[in-house]
Amino acid sequence: MRKKLSELAIGETGLIVGVEGEGRIRRRLFDMGVTPGASILVRKKAPLGDPVEITIRGYELTLRKEEAALVVVELDGGND
Amino acid sequence: MKNFALAGNPNSGKTTLFNSLTGATAHVGNWPGVTVDKREGQYKKLEEVVNIVDLPGIYSLSPYTPEEVISRNYILDEKPDCVINIVDATNLERNLYLTTQLLEIDVPVVVALNMSDVMRKSGDKINVSELSKKLGVPVVEISALKEENLDLLMTEAYEASKVKRVGKTIIENKDLSHLIKDVVIAFKGKGVENPLFHAIKLVEKDEIETSNHPDLIGMVEEFKNTFEDDTFGNDFEALIADTRYKYISKNYSTAISKNPANLDSNHQKVTKSDKIDKVLTHRIWAIPIFIVIMFIIFHVTFSEDILFMHRIFGLNITNPTAINFFTGMGYEGMLEEAGGIAADVALEGVPSIGVFLQSWFGWATGSLIDLVGGAMPEGTWYTSLICDGILTGLDAVLSFIPQILILFLFIAILEDSGYMARVAFILDRAFRKFGLSGKAFIPMLSGFGCSVPAIMATRTLENEKEKNRTIRLMTCFSCGAKAPIWALLGAIGTWAGMDGGLFVFSIYVGGIAVAIVLALFMKLFSKDTYVSPFIMELPSYHLPQFRNVMAHLWEKLKHYLTKAATIIAACTIVIWFLSNFSWAFWNGMVEDIGDSILADLGRGLRYFYYPLGCFENGWTNGPDSWKYTSSIITGLIAKEDVVATMEQLGLTVETIALNGAAAYSFAVYNLFTLPCFAAIGAAHGEQKGKEFWLTLLFWFAMSYGISLVVYFVGELYVVALWAGILVTIVLIGLVVAAGIIVSRRHKKAEITVQA
Numbered sequence: 001m002r003k004k005l006s007e008l009a010i011g012e013t014g015l016i017v018g019v020e021g022e023g024r025i026r027r028r029l030f031d032m033g034v035t036p037g038a039s040i041l042v043r044k045k046a047p048l049g050d051p052v053e054i055t056i057r058g059y060e061l062t063l064r065k066e067e068a069a070l071v072v073v074e075l076d077g078g079n080d
Numbered sequence: 081m082k083n084f085a086l087a088g089n090p091n092s093g094k095t096t097l098f099n100s101l102t103g104a105t106a107h108v109g110n111w112p113g114v115t116v117d118k119r120e121g122q123y124k125k126l127e128e129v130v131n132i133v134d135l136p137g138i139y140s141l142s143p144y145t146p147e148e149v150i151s152r153n154y155i156l157d158e159k160p161d162c163v164i165n166i167v168d169a170t171n172l173e174r175n176l177y178l179t180t181q182l183l184e185i186d187v188p189v190v191v192a193l194n195m196s197d198v199m200r201k202s203g204d205k206i207n208v209s210e211l212s213k214k215l216g217v218p219v220v221e222i223s224a225l226k227e228e229n230l231d232l233l234m235t236e237a238y239e240a241s242k243v244k245r246v247g248k249t250i251i252e253n254k255d256l257s258h259l260i261k262d263v264v265i266a267f268k269g270k271g272v273e274n275p276l277f278h279a280i281k282l283v284e285k286d287e288i289e290t291s292n293h294p295d296l297i298g299m300v301e302e303f304k305n306t307f308e309d310d311t312f313g314n315d316f317e318a319l320i321a322d323t324r325y326k327y328i329s330k331n332y333s334t335a336i337s338k339n340p341a342n343l344d345s346n347h348q349k350v351t352k353s354d355k356i357d358k359v360l361t362h363r364i365w366a367i368p369i370f371i372v373i374m375f376i377i378f379h380v381t382f383s384e385d386i387l388f389m390h391r392i393f394g395l396n397i398t399n400p401t402a403i404n405f406f407t408g409m410g411y412e413g414m415l416e417e418a419g420g421i422a423a424d425v426a427l428e429g430v431p432s433i434g435v436f437l438q439s440w441f442g443w444a445t446g447s448l449i450d451l452v453g454g455a456m457p458e459g460t461w462y463t464s465l466i467c468d469g470i471l472t473g474l475d476a477v478l479s480f481i482p483q484i485l486i487l488f489l490f491i492a493i494l495e496d497s498g499y500m501a502r503v504a505f506i507l508d509r510a511f512r513k514f515g516l517s518g519k520a521f522i523p524m525l526s527g528f529g530c531s532v533p534a535i536m537a538t539r540t541l542e543n544e545k546e547k548n549r550t551i552r553l554m555t556c557f558s559c560g561a562k563a564p565i566w567a568l569l570g571a572i573g574t575w576a577g578m579d580g581g582l583f584v585f586s587i588y589v590g591g592i593a594v595a596i597v598l599a600l601f602m603k604l605f606s607k608d609t610y611v612s613p614f615i616m617e618l619p620s621y622h623l624p625q626f627r628n629v630m631a632h633l634w635e636k637l638k639h640y641l642t643k644a645a646t647i648i649a650a651c652t653i654v655i656w657f658l659s660n661f662s663w664a665f666w667n668g669m670v671e672d673i674g675d676s677i678l679a680d681l682g683r684g685l686r687y688f689y690y691p692l693g694c695f696e697n698g699w700t701n702g703p704d705s706w707k708y709t710s711s712i713i714t715g716l717i718a719k720e721d722v723v724a725t726m727e728q729l730g731l732t733v734e735t736i737a738l739n740g741a742a743a744y745s746f747a748v749y750n751l752f753t754l755p756c757f758a759a760i761g762a763a764h765g766e767q768k769g770k771e772f773w774l775t776l777l778f779w780f781a782m783s784y785g786i787s788l789v790v791y792f793v794g795e796l797y798v799v800a801l802w803a804g805i806l807v808t809i810v811l812i813g814l815v816v817a818a819g820i821i822v823s824r825r826h827k828k829a830e831i832t833v834q835a
Binding site: 018019024025026027028029030031032033034035036037038044045046047048049050051053057058059060061062063064067 | 139140142144170171172173174177311317318321322325326357361363364366367501505506508509510512613614615616617618619620
């Protein structure tokens with residue numbers, strides 16, 4: 001199942017299949033390792049529900065919901 | 081002398097490595113035109129002394145952040161003899177992403193594989209010779225913290241610097257590599273240096289390259305039309321980034337063999353850092369914990385009543401020796417204030433370490449002034465210049481040092497431990513509504529203590545615009561030195577049922593309210609609707625390094641002392657001259673400050689401040705008005721001087737004849753206006769050229785404007801209460817309406833920009 005990263009619940013994992021957006025935000029995502037094919041885990045959300053914290057390429061990355069909405073993820077498992 | 085550049089990701093141990101290599105030789109400046117730290121130092125253990133330049137921490141060589149542009153320009157233009165690329169071994173994949181870009185430049189590169197000790201401890205193994213072979217450059221395992229293998233690293237770098245190196249790329253995608261080769265040939269034809277690096281950036285459609293070489297874009301565009309990748313279409317920027325990461329996982333990550341014990345069922349390491357994070361960024365507890373930490377920091381730095389021992393337990397210290405100990409020999413002063421009655425002298429509670437040190441520091445500098453004054457002939461102009469002018473002025477500035485250092489000690493610990501990144505994570509959502517990032521919270525809160533360390537703390541804000549806004553809002557947070565003004569005005573305020581406590585409270589809360597409204601308007605009126613992205617690494621927690629924290633404190637101190645010795649000292653001398661001489665200054669110093677140039681300036685300025693009620697009853701422009709305007713001028717040395725000058729000119733609780741409107745107008749003006757020279761100096765250190773002058777203008781316009789409104793509305797209250805209330809409601813309505821209109825327009829603009 002495909003979802004936006006911003007829609008994932010805490011603990012869900014998946015594989016990035018696409019990164020939308022343009023310009024520097026998109027480039028910044030790429031530079032931080034958010035590229036198609038990378039696997040991610042949603043670790044945590046901030047007390048106000050935004051930003052979110054993910055594990056990617058072995059480290060912790062935080063990004064806002066609006067930036068996470070640019071990342072398309074193929075969920076692992078498929079049961080959920 | 082050879083130049084080695086130190087490049088690497090933030091949090092890769094770069095600062096620690098730099099400090100270890102350069103020891104005490106490091107000095108800090110700014111890169112020309114921007115306020116990103118430029119640090120240089122010498123390494124002396126090789127056969128010749130080598131200069132080491134610490135480039136800003138970066139993840140990539142993209143053209144989007146000042147740090148990246150600086151690093152890229154430095155390597156391309158200044159041509160260091162070698163680039164030492166520090167790589168965090170525990171986070172190899174993302175760190176090597178930058179390495180693949182550095183390797184494309186025609187410069188010798190040596191990779192310093194840091195934290196190899198941590199790696200080994202966890203049982204993971206890394207095959208250094210394999211990695212070195214694959215990268216094609218020397219790799220040295222080091223521990224920057226334990227100073228392991230640093231000499232070997234430098235020897236390797238020194239050897240590498242003797243040999244020319246030609247850039248190499250890992251981009252293997254067949255079609256793309258053809259294109260890159262063609263562009264490289266074109267660049268070579270133009271005689272451009274580092275053709276490979278430029279070629280790849282041009283293929284990525286990098287902003288800087290496309291504007292520098294518009295003639296070659298055609299080649300890329302032409303190829304683009306014939307190219308179609310399954311995933312990326314013809315988006316080369318995405319394709320190249322992806323190629324780099326794919327190549328890294330396929331070729332380099334194999335150099336690591338993970339200890340199977342480190343992987344749980346989810347293939348995620350559960351580390352100590354994770355456990356700490358579970359508590360500190362907990363959905364419910366994160367904010368309370370943060371508030372408690374902040375409270376402790378400010379309490380320890382600024383409180384005059386530690387643990388509220390006076391407020392809660394009624395602790396009073398009356399023993400003169402104890403008072404002298406806690407207040408830096410302050411007993412005599414308190415005795416004087418109490419009119420010489422020893423029974424009335426009591427220290428209300430025990431001061432915090434910050435206040436304690438500040439008192440003793442003040443005592444030391446005060447004694448020094450007395451000592452110097454005693455040794456010099458009495459009554460001469462030069463004794464006065466040195467004692468009343470330079471030393472007293474510097475005393476006001478230097479007295480902040482203990483509190484600055486303590487506050488920065490805490491900030492450095494928070495930053496170095498990794499907690500600061502979490503603070504931004506926790507608060508970002510709330511602060512973003514006001515166009516500020518979560519990180520702006522700490523400088524703003526520090527502003528209630530002292531604007532100087534607060535403005536210096538804005539250095540942690542990455543975005544220049546957010547930093548400028550935060551600095552400009554700083555005067556809204558009433559600093560400790562302004563408190564005497566509120567105390568004095570509060571003591572006289574018996575107008576319209578206002579009591580002192582309520583008055584002071586209204587000043588603090590009013591300042592915060594103005595800050596919120598202004599932050600909103602600054603955000604809405606800002607021309608570019610672009611919000612800086614918040615895509616940030618959350619580094620693992622680790623114990624702060626004593627050495628890093630000390631180096632950080634020393635840098636701040638040096639920076640502050642430099643300002644104190646230059647711009648601030650010059651300004652205090654000017655004020656000294658103005659308050660001690662008449663226009664006929666060749667006749668020597670004046671006896672009465674009322675005859676001084678300062679007094680005349682005060683008299684002249686009152687016409688300028690006339691619309692603000694000139695701080696006297698009605699628009700009568702009475703005989704005392706120049707005294708208020710004079711004290712505004714001396715307030716530039718230190719805000720404590722406002723009250724000091726007023727007293728010197730005979731304005732005391734008994735003699736001040738301000739009505740409510742004028743008192744509020746005067747208070748509000750002093751709250752929002754230009755801070756002291758020390759704080760202005762700090763702003764000058766953080767802002768460059770135009771932005772700094774805009775800040776000064778902003779402070780002035782804000783204070784004048786708000787004070788004007790306050791006075792007019794205040795007078796209405798005096799004339800007719802109902803009219804005052806009515807106008808207040810209308811004004812608040814206008815602000816809200818303006819906010820709504822602007823934000824609508826703003827949203828529209830945003831949509832057009834996106835479309």
